[in-house]
Amino acid sequence: xxxxxxxxxxxxxxxxxxxxxxxxxxxxxxxxxxxxxxxxxxxxxxxxxxxxxxxxxxxxxxxxxxxxxxxxxxxxxxxxxxxxxxxxxxxxxxxxxxxxxxxxxxxxxxxx
Amino acid sequence: xxxxxxxxxxxxxxxxxxxxxxxxxxxxxxxxxxxxxxxxxxxxxxxxxxxxxxxxxxxxxxxxxxxxxxxxxxxxxxxxxxxxxxxxxxxxxxxxxxxxxxxxxxxxxxxx
Numbered sequence: 001x002x003x004x005x006x007x008x009x010x011x012x013x014x015x016x017x018x019x020x021x022x023x024x025x026x027x028x029x030x031x032x033x034x035x036x037x038x039x040x041x042x043x044x045x046x047x048x049x050x051x052x053x054x055x056x057x058x059x060x061x062x063x064x065x066x067x068x069x070x071x072x073x074x075x076x077x078x079x080x081x082x083x084x085x086x087x088x089x090x091x092x093x094x095x096x097x098x099x100x101x102x103x104x105x106x107x108x109x110x111x112x
Numbered sequence: 113x114x115x116x117x118x119x120x121x122x123x124x125x126x127x128x129x130x131x132x133x134x135x136x137x138x139x140x141x142x143x144x145x146x147x148x149x150x151x152x153x154x155x156x157x158x159x160x161x162x163x164x165x166x167x168x169x170x171x172x173x174x175x176x177x178x179x180x181x182x183x184x185x186x187x188x189x190x191x192x193x194x195x196x197x198x199x200x201x202x203x204x205x206x207x208x209x210x211x212x213x214x215x216x217x218x219x220x221x222x223x224x
Binding site: 106 | 162
C-alpha cells in the first residue's frame with residue numbers, strides 16, 4: 001500500500017514569491033492535514049481538509065491557503081513568502097473521523 | 113488555551129538504559145492521545161491512547177494515559193542506538209477547533 005506522498009521534496013524560493021506544495025493521501029483516506037515544523041519547534045497545525053472541504057485552520061495568516069481535490073489529494077499554497085516560512089511542511093492523512101494520522105516525508109521549503 | 117507540554121526537551125542515555133518521556137496536556141473535550149517517533153522527516157505512529165490506566169505495549173516500548181491527572185508517559189526499556197529520535201505527543205479534541213495539537217517533542221539520543 002502506498003503511503004502519503006508529498007512533492008517536491010525540497011523547494012527553494014526567494015522572499016515575496018509563491019510556493020505550492022502537494023500531497024497525495026493513502027488510498028481510502030479522505031482527510032488531509034497540513035503541519036509546519038520550523039527548526040527547533042514542534043508541529044504547528046495549518047489546515048485540515050475532509051471530503052473536499054476546509055474543516056479548520058490553525059493560527060496562520062491568510063497567505064497560507066490550500067485546497068483538496070475530488071481525488072482527495074491536496075495542495076498548500078504560501079503566498080508572499082517570508083524568511084520565517086522556511087520549514088518542513090508535513091502532510092498527513094486519515095480516514096474521515098479516524099484517530100490515527102499517517103504522515104508523509106514532508107517538503108522542505110527554504111526562503112532566501 | 114489548549115496546550116501539550118513534553119518533558120524533558122532532550123535526553124542523552126547509554127544503550128541498555130530505560131527512559132521515561134512525559135506528555136502533559138490541557139485540552140478541551142479530549143478525544144485521544146497519540147505518540148509518534150520522528151527520526152528524519154516523517155513521524156511514524158507508535159501508540160494511540162484513549163482510556164486511562166490501560167497500558168499499550170510494543171516490544172520495548174510501552175505507554176499509559178492518566179486522564180484524571182492529564183498526562184501520558186512513554187517508556188523505552190533496554191534502549192538501543194536505533195531509538196535515537198524525536199518523540200512527539202499529540203492530543204486530539206472533539207471540539208472541532210483543531211484535529212490534533214502537538215507538543216514540541218523530546219529529543220532522545222542513545223549512545224553506544
